Structure formats: structure tokens, C-alpha cells
Amino acid sequence: MSLKSLQIRILRNWEFFVIIGLPLLLLPLLFIPDDEVIGVAPNTRPSTKFKCAFVLILMAIYWMVEALPLAITALLPMVLFPLLGVQDTAKVSINYMKETNMMFVGGLIIAMAVEYCNLHRRIALTVMTTVGVSPIRLMCGIMLTTSFLSMWLSNTATAAMVCPISMAVLEELFPKPDETPHGFRKRRASIFKERSEVDFEAFVDKIKKKRAQLKHQQSLPAESFRTEPRPPKKMMKQLSFKIDPEPLEPSELTRFIRERDRQKDIQFEMQMEEQNENEDEHEENNDAENNPEKIRMAKRLNLKKMLLFSILLSSNIGGTGVITGTASNLVFQELIKPVNVGQGGKYVDISFATWMAYNIPPMMVNIAFSFIYLVVMYLGVPDWVYFWRKQKSTPNSDETEALNRVARVLEEKRRLLGKTSFHESAVFALFLIIVALWLFREPKFMKGWAEHISDADIGDSTAALFVVILLFIIPRNIETFCGVGDNNGGAVLTKTPPLLDWKYVQLNLPWGVILLMGGGFALSNAVVYSGLSEWLGRQLHAVETLPLTVILVVVMFLTATLTEVASNSACVNVVIPILIALSESLNIHPLYLTLPATVTCSYAFLLPVATPTNAIVFAAGGGDISIMEMVKVCLFPNFACIIVILLFHVTYGNLIFNFNDYTYPSLASSSTPLSPLLVVNGTFLR
Known part of the structure; x- marks a missing residue:
């Protein structure tokens, strides 16, 4: 070998x-x-x-x-x-079905019910038809829809649903030309280009006929002699192996005519060569001015990239809005539980409500910034920004007709869904119920419903699985179930299926993610049990000399780099136990480093392999989006999102969780509360 x-x-x-x-x-x-x-x-x-x-x-x-x-x-x-x-088998196996795993399963099944009844498609089409169909309004509607749905559904499912709708709208705005494939230029035939075999055979037959004519014409008077222009010399060379090389004995007149034709051929070849060179030289510069089709296709490509990148950014950013938005958020919630951040109500802990209060504002800012960034990058500064200008561009008749077609397509898609069925209404009602149960289980500003029901600790998974069970009890069609419209005295002749089918859940539930979360929990538990976290805390104690703001910035950017090459959940499973140990070693609030690092794990925009959402968008590009272009376009929003969450964390986040005043239970009797992280005018002391 x-x-x-x-x-x-x-x-x-x-x-x-x-x-x-x-x-x-x-x-x-x-x-x-x-x-x-x-x-x-x-x-x-x-x-x-x-x-x-x-x-x-x-x-x-x-x-x-x-x-x-x-x-x-x-x-x-x-x-x-x-x-x-390191640990017994029984202790390790417990980690694979914790309360967070059950909440993840419950949340996913509820999201599947929304997809199963096509409620998510109705929401998307309703928002897009309401917002408008111009390119800017269209992208606004797509980003609003995608970010909202990705808060409650999985990012992957949201992107997989919105991408086809967006591409269908794009085809109505800028349909592809039928005559030429995308990326190829249709040019005039040239004698210097190769011809097909059919052309060659036809040309050979023509030459043979001409030779026969020449033999016949040698005996005719000169006045009656006529000849056709001779074919190009290059073509004769290419066909020399196919033509019978039978020698001719031309007369003096024939030699004269051949010489004249040869001179004409040379002149013709020089003219054609010069013309082709001029075309090649000026084609790229003149296409935009002289070829409206080129302009239209360039606009189509820009709009396609803009819509796809808007789906990528809004789906990833939207998943940070609620704690059930992505698996990495739930992994963090489980990893931070042993720390006991709240200490029995002494401090504000992580819950569904506090997570939304912390993440919704920066999520909205990041979505708005991404929208403005993509508009300026692909469409330029809109005319309405220059409000002082009297003359403003107006769409021509073709653009207006294209927008009307898009509006008709979206309206037709929504019409095909029909009227809102009982199936959709029931799922939507259950969706609102689960959101309310999650929000008011422990709202912090009042006594939650869980405290009124039982003395036991009721988690979010209990509410989620309660709604899941209802999905398999409530009938899908209430009229059929009640026998409305039957001629059999109201008797139900056929079985009425429930709101959700278990076979659909079996096929679509990402069971691998549940194992991934369990493996991360087992790893995190062993890091603490084996003494590795305590040892890492002692080794990292040397960074105490650095300002905490610098440590926070370094942690966030290192996490953002790691999440580009590893899955979000795996990144959280590896990074958060180390940050928890570091926080305790430095005697700082356990959420000060861990919470922004977890949110940063969702800002994986640069590579198709970073998240399934990125892979879906990259594939939907159909070769029009390269990996390098993906990195160039998304690099700035990636940094911008990190900066936004950093600024919100040290200001707005401090108002919610009060990072300045925290004492670990083991140090409560032997140390004073932490010194402030901020002083007047936002200057950091530590």
C-alpha cells in the first residue's frame, strides 16, 4: 500500500x-x-x-x-x-430522566401539536399578509413570525416551515427565466466554438456537395460560375479527418476564386474575433445598463439571501426568549439547580417568568438590529429615511404587479387552509393555558398557583405533561364526536381521533436530544461529585486579579467561538460546570457568568454545522450562499448580539438579579456580602 x-x-x-x-x-x-x-x-x-x-x-x-x-x-x-x-451505575442513570428532561419532552409534544394542526402555518401566513408584501415589509413579517414561533417551537421546525413559504414568495416576485439555467449566459453562436456532431455531419455533406459542384463547373464558362463563401479554415481543420482527401485539379479560375474566398475568410475571422473580444471586455460592465433581465436576477439573488439570513438570525435569536425555546436553556436550568441560587426566596432564582423578563428585551433589540442590518446591506437605505427629500422613487408597473402577485399567493395559501377548525382552536387554547401555567407558577411578584394547590414542590414539567395528556383526550372534531349532522340519532359511527396522534410524536420527537441532555447532566453531576469542580475553582482562582467585566467579556467570546463548532447543548454542558466552579471560587453571583454564557450559546450564526437551523438555511440557498459569504454576513450580527446581551446583563440584568449582593450558603456565617460590581455612573470596581 x-x-x-x-x-x-x-x-x-x-x-x-x-x-x-x-x-x-x-x-x-x-x-x-x-x-x-x-x-x-x-x-x-x-x-x-x-x-x-x-x-x-x-x-x-x-x-x-x-x-x-x-x-x-x-x-x-x-x-x-x-x-x-467515579460513580455507581444507578447514580449515573438517574441523570437521564430528570425533571428538566420531562419538561423538554412536554414542551416539544405541545409544539408538535401546533405543527400537527397547521396552526403555525396559519399564524405565519396571517402575519405576513397583515404586515405587507414589499421586500422590507415581507422581511419584517418573516422575522416577526420566525422569532415568535421559535420561542415556543424548536428553531429547526420553525426554519423548516418558514423557508419554503419565503422561497414561494420569492418565486412570485422574481420568477426564474425558463430559457437559461441560473448562472449561465446565453450568447450568440460563434464560428470559433465547437459544434455538435449533427452540425459537423451537415457541414461535411455540404463540403462534399460543393466538391461535386466544382468538378461539374470546371467545364462551364466563367460567366456562369458562381460559388458560395468558403467555410472557415478552422472548421475545415477540425473536419479534415472526416473529409475524403481526394485531390482536385482546379483550373486557373478556380484557384483565383479559392484565393479570393480565403482572403474573405481571413477578413471575416478577424472581424468576428474582434467583435467577440469587445463583447467579452464590455459585457460585465454593460449588462447592468443594457440587460434588464440581469438587473432583475441580481435583485432576486439579493432578496433571496436577505430573506434566508433573516430566517437564520431570527430563529436563533428568538429561541433565547423563553426557557423552553432551546434545549440549551433547559440544560442550564438543570445545571444551576444544585447551586440553589434563590436560597429559599432570599434571592431571585431562575424561573420561566424571570427568564422571560431577562431575555425578551435584548431579544427584541437584537431582532430589530438584525432587521436594520439586513435591509441596509441588501436593499440600501430606504427612501423614507430621507424624509426631507421631495422626490422619492416609486415602484414601476412591473414591480407593482409582482407585489400584487405575492399578495394573491399569500392570500391563496391562507385560503387553502380553510376556516379555523376546532382542532386549531383547541390546540391554541391549550397553548395559552400552558404559557399561563408556566408564567404564574412562580411569578415572584405574587404567590404562584403551585403554592395554593400543594405543599409539594410542583415544577414546570407537571404543567407541561398535564396539557400533553389533554392533547390525547380532547377529540379533534367536536361536531363528529357529538354527532352533529348525523342521521343516526346522534350516534357516533366512527371513532373521533384526539388532537394529537401518538405515531406522529414517535416519528418526530428528537429522542437523541433527550439522551444528549441526560449525558450532559450525568457529566455535570460527576464533575461535582468527583471533586473536579472544586479543583478547577482553585486553579482558576488566579484570574481574581482581573476585573470582573473583563472576565465576563472573555467568557462570552470564548463561548461564542466554541458554540460555532459544537452543538449548543454540548457547549452548555461543558462550559457551565466550569463557570459555576469559577463563580464560587471568586465569590461572585452564580448567574453573573453563567447566564450570559448560556444565552451566547444560541448566537451560532457563522457556519452551517453550528446548528440544524443554519444547515436548513444553507441548503435552501441552493448554492447561492457560500460558507464564506455566510461568515461575512453573519459575523457582525454575531458580535452585535454579544455586545447587546453584555450591556443588558450588567445594567438591566443587575436590576432583576442584584449581582452586587450575594453570599453563598457555605460562606454566609464567615464572610460579608460581596462588594458592589458597579459604582456611580456604571464604573466597575471588581
């Missing part, structure tokens, strides 16, 4: 070599002596932090490069922790 073939074989099967080679590379971690004892007597135990670090690094790299499927990598704690003596 040659060296080159060996290299190709390794590159084609790189996942296998990473899976086998990485554990061997990390093997020294298992043999580092560790005599530390952790825990409080009499429940002390030997530290296994380096063995846990072995699994942590292994899973983090597997997640980043996706050598194994993400869900399969999440199962490694079930195998490695018991074998390495």
Missing part, C-alpha cells in the same frame, strides 16, 4: 482513528496520583477528579468533532464512570 493511498484511507475514515486514538492520548490522566479526600466526615470519599477529567475532555472533543453521533457520545458516562470508579 502506497503512502498516498494510506493517507486517503485515513482521511476517509478519520472518525475511527479519532475515536480510537483520543482515549490513548488521554490515557496518562488515569495514572496521575490523587490522594485527596473530599466530602464531609463521616461521608468522605477518595477524589476521582482526574478520571472524571478524562471523560470530560473525551466527551467534549467527541461532541465538537462529532466523531460519534451526539446522542451516542452522551451515553459514555453510563459506561465509563462506573468502570473508572
Whole structure:
């Protein structure tokens, strides 16, 4: 086997070599002596932090490069922790079905019910027809719809639903030409271009006929002799292998005519060559001025990119609005629970209501900024900005007709949905009920409903699964169920199905994400149990000399970089336990670093592999969007979103969670509250 073939074989099967080679590379971690004892007597135990670090690094790299499927990598704690003596199998397995997992399942099933009855499509079409159909209004409607739906549905499902609608609208505004494929220029035929085999054969027949005519014309008088222009010399050379090289014995007149034709051919070739050179030189510059079709296709391409990037940005940003918006938000909620941020009501804790209060304002600002950025980038500054100008551009008749077509298409799509059915109304009512239950379970400004019902701690998953059960009880068609319109005395002749079908749930529920969350919880739990988090906190204590604002900025930008190459949930599972240990080591509020880092994990805009949403948008581009262009367009919004959440966090977030005054339970009796993070005029002291 040659060296080159060996290299190709390794590159084609790189996942296998990473899976086998990485554990061997990390093997020294298992043999580092560790005599530390952790825990409080009499429940002390030997530290296994380096063995846990072995699994942590292994899973983090597997997640980043996706050598194994993400869900399969999440199962490694079930195998490695018991074998390495880090935790018992029973303790590890508990992490795979926690309360947060059940809330995730409940939220997804409710979202599936919305998709199952096409309620999400009705909402999208209603918003788009209400806002308007001009390019700016159209993108505004798409971003509003996408950001709202991605708050409650999965980002992937939202993008998969909105992309086809947007592309259908684009086709009505700028239909593709039928005569030429996109990206190819239709030019006039030239004698210097190759011809088809049919053209060659026809040309050969013509030459043979001409030779026969020449033989016949040699015996005719000169006055009666006529000839056709001779074919180009280049073409004769190309066809020389096909033409019978039978020599002719031309007369003097024939030689004269051939010489004359040859001179004409040369002159004709020079003229054609000069004309083609001029066309090639000036075509790109003159296309925009002389070819309206080129202008129309350029506008179409710009609008297509603008709409697709608006879907990408609004779906990712919209998922940060509520805690059920993305799996990474729920992972954070579960990881922060052991910290006991609220300490029995002493401090404001993370809940559905506080998360919305914290994230909705920066989400709206980021959506508005992304909208303005895309409009200016692809359409230029709108005329209404220059309000002092008297003359303003007005759409021509073709543009007006295109907008009318779009309005008719959207209206037709909405008409095809028919009247709002009982199925949609019931699902929408249950959707409003679950949102209200989540908001008012623990609203902070008043006593929540959960406290009035039971002394037990009722979580959000209880409310979610209650609504899920109702989805499988309430009939889909109340008239059929009640026998309205039947001629059988109201008897139900056929079974009325419920609002949601279980087979649909089985096929569409992302079971792998549930395993991914469970693997992250198991990893985080082992990091604390093995003493690794405490050890990392001591090692990172050296950053105490840096201002907290600098630490926060570094953490957010490092997280934003990591989330571009790893899934959002995997990134949160790896980063948040380390930040929790760092926060306790520095004696700062546990949400000061962890909360903005979690939100930053959703700002993965740059690469198609970063999130499934990005991959859907990239695929919908149909080759019109390159990876490099995706990076260039989305890099500025990525930085802008990080800056916005940073500014909101240190100002507005401080009003909600009061980062300046926090004491850990273990330090409550031996230390004073934290010194302020902010002083007058917003100057940071720590």
C-alpha cells in the first residue's frame, strides 16, 4: 500500500482513528496520583477528579468533532464512570430522566401539536399578509413570525416551515427565466466554438456537395460560375479527418476564386474575433445598463439571501426568549439547580417568568438590529429615511404587479387552509393555558398557583405533561364526536381521533436530544461529585486579579467561538460546570457568568454545522450562499448580539438579579456580602 493511498484511507475514515486514538492520548490522566479526600466526615470519599477529567475532555472533543453521533457520545458516562470508579451505575442513570428532561419532552409534544394542526402555518401566513408584501415589509413579517414561533417551537421546525413559504414568495416576485439555467449566459453562436456532431455531419455533406459542384463547373464558362463563401479554415481543420482527401485539379479560375474566398475568410475571422473580444471586455460592465433581465436576477439573488439570513438570525435569536425555546436553556436550568441560587426566596432564582423578563428585551433589540442590518446591506437605505427629500422613487408597473402577485399567493395559501377548525382552536387554547401555567407558577411578584394547590414542590414539567395528556383526550372534531349532522340519532359511527396522534410524536420527537441532555447532566453531576469542580475553582482562582467585566467579556467570546463548532447543548454542558466552579471560587453571583454564557450559546450564526437551523438555511440557498459569504454576513450580527446581551446583563440584568449582593450558603456565617460590581455612573470596581 502506497503512502498516498494510506493517507486517503485515513482521511476517509478519520472518525475511527479519532475515536480510537483520543482515549490513548488521554490515557496518562488515569495514572496521575490523587490522594485527596473530599466530602464531609463521616461521608468522605477518595477524589476521582482526574478520571472524571478524562471523560470530560473525551466527551467534549467527541461532541465538537462529532466523531460519534451526539446522542451516542452522551451515553459514555453510563459506561465509563462506573468502570473508572467515579460513580455507581444507578447514580449515573438517574441523570437521564430528570425533571428538566420531562419538561423538554412536554414542551416539544405541545409544539408538535401546533405543527400537527397547521396552526403555525396559519399564524405565519396571517402575519405576513397583515404586515405587507414589499421586500422590507415581507422581511419584517418573516422575522416577526420566525422569532415568535421559535420561542415556543424548536428553531429547526420553525426554519423548516418558514423557508419554503419565503422561497414561494420569492418565486412570485422574481420568477426564474425558463430559457437559461441560473448562472449561465446565453450568447450568440460563434464560428470559433465547437459544434455538435449533427452540425459537423451537415457541414461535411455540404463540403462534399460543393466538391461535386466544382468538378461539374470546371467545364462551364466563367460567366456562369458562381460559388458560395468558403467555410472557415478552422472548421475545415477540425473536419479534415472526416473529409475524403481526394485531390482536385482546379483550373486557373478556380484557384483565383479559392484565393479570393480565403482572403474573405481571413477578413471575416478577424472581424468576428474582434467583435467577440469587445463583447467579452464590455459585457460585465454593460449588462447592468443594457440587460434588464440581469438587473432583475441580481435583485432576486439579493432578496433571496436577505430573506434566508433573516430566517437564520431570527430563529436563533428568538429561541433565547423563553426557557423552553432551546434545549440549551433547559440544560442550564438543570445545571444551576444544585447551586440553589434563590436560597429559599432570599434571592431571585431562575424561573420561566424571570427568564422571560431577562431575555425578551435584548431579544427584541437584537431582532430589530438584525432587521436594520439586513435591509441596509441588501436593499440600501430606504427612501423614507430621507424624509426631507421631495422626490422619492416609486415602484414601476412591473414591480407593482409582482407585489400584487405575492399578495394573491399569500392570500391563496391562507385560503387553502380553510376556516379555523376546532382542532386549531383547541390546540391554541391549550397553548395559552400552558404559557399561563408556566408564567404564574412562580411569578415572584405574587404567590404562584403551585403554592395554593400543594405543599409539594410542583415544577414546570407537571404543567407541561398535564396539557400533553389533554392533547390525547380532547377529540379533534367536536361536531363528529357529538354527532352533529348525523342521521343516526346522534350516534357516533366512527371513532373521533384526539388532537394529537401518538405515531406522529414517535416519528418526530428528537429522542437523541433527550439522551444528549441526560449525558450532559450525568457529566455535570460527576464533575461535582468527583471533586473536579472544586479543583478547577482553585486553579482558576488566579484570574481574581482581573476585573470582573473583563472576565465576563472573555467568557462570552470564548463561548461564542466554541458554540460555532459544537452543538449548543454540548457547549452548555461543558462550559457551565466550569463557570459555576469559577463563580464560587471568586465569590461572585452564580448567574453573573453563567447566564450570559448560556444565552451566547444560541448566537451560532457563522457556519452551517453550528446548528440544524443554519444547515436548513444553507441548503435552501441552493448554492447561492457560500460558507464564506455566510461568515461575512453573519459575523457582525454575531458580535452585535454579544455586545447587546453584555450591556443588558450588567445594567438591566443587575436590576432583576442584584449581582452586587450575594453570599453563598457555605460562606454566609464567615464572610460579608460581596462588594458592589458597579459604582456611580456604571464604573466597575471588581
